[in-house]
Structure formats: structure tokens, C-alpha cells
Amino acid sequence: MPHQRFSDLDVLKFATWLVGTARVFLSPVEIVAQACERLTGAGIPLWRVRVGQRLINPLIGAWGVIWMRETGAEEYTVPRSVLATGAFTGSPFEHVIRTRTRFYRSLRDLDPIRDHPVLFELAADGSTDYLALPIVYGDGSVQGAAFTTDAPDGFSQAATALIEDLSPFIAAALEPAAMRRSAESLLRTYLGDGPAQRIAAGAIRRGDQIAIEAAVLLTDLRGYTLLSEQLPPHELLERLGQYQEIVVTAVRAEGGDVLKFMGDGVLSIFPVEGSGLEKASGRARRALEAALLQAEQIADLRFVGCLHAGSVIYGNIGSPDRLDFTVVGPTVNFVCRLEAVAKNANCVAVCSREVAACFPAATTRWLGTFTLPGIPDAQAVFELATPSRGLGAD
Numbered sequence: 001m002p003h004q005r006f007s008d009l010d011v012l013k014f015a016t017w018l019v020g021t022a023r024v025f026l027s028p029v030e031i032v033a034q035a036c037e038r039l040t041g042a043g044i045p046l047w048r049v050r051v052g053q054r055l056i057n058p059l060i061g062a063w064g065v066i067w068m069r070e071t072g073a074e075e076y077t078v079p080r081s082v083l084a085t086g087a088f089t090g091s092p093f094e095h096v097i098r099t100r101t102r103f104y105r106s107l108r109d110l111d112p113i114r115d116h117p118v119l120f121e122l123a124a125d126g127s128t129d130y131l132a133l134p135i136v137y138g139d140g141s142v143q144g145a146a147f148t149t150d151a152p153d154g155f156s157q158a159a160t161a162l163i164e165d166l167s168p169f170i171a172a173a174l175e176p177a178a179m180r181r182s183a184e185s186l187l188r189t190y191l192g193d194g195p196a197q198r199i200a201a202g203a204i205r206r207g208d209q210i211a212i213e214a215a216v217l218l219t220d221l222r223g224y225t226l227l228s229e230q231l232p233p234h235e236l237l238e239r240l241g242q243y244q245e246i247v248v249t250a251v252r253a254e255g256g257d258v259l260k261f262m263g264d265g266v267l268s269i270f271p272v273e274g275s276g277l278e279k280a281s282g283r284a285r286r287a288l289e290a291a292l293l294q295a296e297q298i299a300d301l302r303f304v305g306c307l308h309a310g311s312v313i314y315g316n317i318g319s320p321d322r323l324d325f326t327v328v329g330p331t332v333n334f335v336c337r338l339e340a341v342a343k344n345a346n347c348v349a350v351c352s353r354e355v356a357a358c359f360p361a362a363t364t365r366w367l368g369t370f371t372l373p374g375i376p377d378a379q380a381v382f383e384l385a386t387p388s389r390g391l392g393a394d
Contacts (some may be wrong), residue, residue: 033073129154209315
């Protein structure tokens with residue numbers, strides 16, 4: 001039954017706008033904002049609306065749009081860890097997603113025993129009625145949308161019926177953007193931000209590549225072979241995961257891209273772009289130092305870091321039906337060879353002459369010249385001072 005100020009024709013026009021203009025030309029924030037404004041303009045007493053979307057991402061569990069009558073619409077994210085807590089478990093959103101059915105509750109007579117804390121929070125803020133609906137996508141996944149009002153008498157039956165009638169069209173309008181967001185998140189998770197952006201932009205053919213200048217960071221876990229022999233598989237993977245999370249977090253904080261996990265090695269780049277080699281190398285060094293400091297708080301978690309800078313080939317390699325997006329070239333080969341020098345010299349962090357030239361002399365120490373496998377001439381290698389060890393520490 002349409003709302004008293006929404007004729008059947010108005011509902012049809014609204015639905016057509018959602019699956020037409022809104023779906024094609026508007027962002028999720030704009031879709032939710034304009035839909036809410038149309039509803040309130042027609043007399044539906046919306047106060048707050050939240051549309052949530054589950055996401056395939058190791059860190060972010062969900063994203064969505066929240067609209068409030070006073071401030072408008074904005075995007076939000078939910079950490080994956082929250083989905084395992086009481087904030088989600090037993091909540092109306094979980095009910096909607098699990099059962100694929102609506103959830104309606106007046107917030108004027110809540111029961112502390114059976115009602116979820118989120119409903120009490122909404123009531124304390126002034127909400128009087130709460131309606132949550134499943135938003136079903138074409139792939140069978142179920143998302144959730146919640147609508148609240150602060151009207152003294154809550155929602156009318158006509159208002160809730162109208163919102164429910166429009167929910168499939170809201171799903172149709174939001175699904176393309178949600179699917180793109182999930183695909184992009186999955187690409188970033190497995191490939192890194194830079195490769196994900198390039199692949200999304202169409203760099204998908206074998207041989208699609210560009211030459212860029214970058215600082216390259218390789219980290220490698222100390223004693224990994226011994227750990228793999230001593231620890232049960234689940235403990236080994238947990239230790240490896242701790243180390244990789246520390247490195248990835250530090251690299252991303254400095255604007256770098258983690259391109260590859262090679263056993264216990266992590267390969268990252270910091271593109272020079274317009275910032276200059278010194279700034280790119282500085283970002284790489286700060287990322288390494290931050291990761292080393294974090295690792296020291298975990299017993300027996302030690303790794304080495306190697307830095308070099310230069311031209312790299314950035315793009316797709318592989319077979320016609322199995323591709324990898326990575327960096328290759330002499331710069332990458334060089335930084336990989338530095339790992340053995342670091343371990344043999346008992347250094348935590350080493351770098352090439354090119355990188356050492358970017359830092360004050362007091363923060364580096366010449367280790368000597370070394371013949372590196374696959375590198376034509378003997379190369380100068382420098383130790384980098386780290387916050388906890390300085391230079392030449394045992």
C-alpha cells in the first residue's frame with residue numbers, strides 16, 4: 001500500500017529512477033542521499049538510514065552509507081574484527097542477513113532481556129521505530145538496510161510498506177557499485193593497491209608494462225628454515241602471518257605497495273613519481289624502521305631489510321592463461337642479492353650506494369664491496385642505522 005503522498009505512479013517513477021539514472025550515474029552515497037531526500041520530501045519521517053555491504057577483505061568486514069536528516073550521507077567502513085563481536089552477533093543486521101527476512105521493532109517499549117543493545121542506543125538518541133530489510137543481490141548475497149524515525153508515533157504501516165516495496169529497486173541501484181567495490185577490494189588484497197588500480201583500468205594483457213623509478217624494499221624472516229623444522233604447521237603460519245602483517249601495515253602507512261609474498265620474503269615498492277628518489281627512499285626506510293620496531297615486541301620475531309632504488313619494469317608477466325602483476329629487472333635482482341650480505345654481516349638493514357646517498361652519512365656505514373651473484377661488478381653495500389640498534393651493533 002503506497003504512502004498517502006505516494007501514488008502508484010509516483011512509486012513507479014521512483015523505482016525507475018533507482019534502476020535507471022541512479023544506478024548508472026550516481027555513487028552509492030548519492031543514491032542513498034537522494035533516495036532519502038525523495039522519501040522525506042513525500043512525508044516519510046526518516047531520521048537515519050544505514051545501508052551495509054559485506055566485503056571480501058581481510059581487514060574490512062563491511063562498508064556502506066549512513067544518512068542522517070541533519071547532516072546528509074557519508075560512507076563508512078566496519079573492521080572485520082567487529083563482525084565477530086556482540087556489536088554484530090545477535091543484532092538486527094545479523095538477523096536480516098541470516099534469515100533474509102525483515103526486522104521491525106518499536107523502540108518505545110524495549111526489553112533488556114531480548115532486545116539487542118544497538119536498539120537501546122538508537123532509542124537513547126531519539127529514534128522511535130526501527131525497520132531493517134534484506135537487500136538481495138543477483139549473486140544471492142544478502143546485504144542489510146536499516147531505517148529509523150524520530151516521529152512520536154513511529155512509522156505508519158503505509159510508510160513501512162512503501163520502503164519494503166522499494167527495497168528491491170534500492171538493491172538493483174546499489175549492486176553494480178557494491179560488486180565493483182568487492183572486486184577492487186579482492187584485487188587490492190591479493191595484488192596491492194597499484195597493481196589493482198592498473199588492472200581495473202585495463203592492464204590485463206601479458207606484456208602490459210611500464211618502466212618506473214622506485215625504491216624497492218625486500219624483507220626476509222631470520223631463521224625461517226629452522227622455524228619450519230621446529231614449529232607445527234599452524235604455529236609456523238601464525239608466526240609468518242604476524243611478520244607479514246607488521247611489514248604490510250608499515251609499508252602501506254608510508255604509501256608503498258606490497259607486490260609479492262615469496263615464502264618468508266616480502267617485496268614492496270615505493271614509486272618515485274614526482275617526489276624524487278630521496279623522498280621515495282625515505283618512505284621505504286621509515287616503513288622498514290617502523291616494522292622492525294613493531295617486530296621487536298614479539299619474542300623471536302626477527303627479520304632483515306634490504307633497500308635499493310632504480311628503474312623497474314612494472315606490469316604483467318606469465319603465460320597466456322596465468323598472469324602475475326609484479327616488478328622485474330636488474331634493480332629487483334640487486335635488492336634480492338643484498339639479503340645474503342645482510343645475514344652474513346649480521347646486519348638488520350642494508351642498502352645500495354644509490355640509497356645510501358639519499359641519507360646523512362651518520363646514518364649509514366660502509367660494509368665493503370661485494371660480488372653479488374648475477375651482478376656484473378663488485379658493489380658497495382651499506383648498513384642502515386635502525387632506531388634500536390644503531391650502526392655496527394651486535
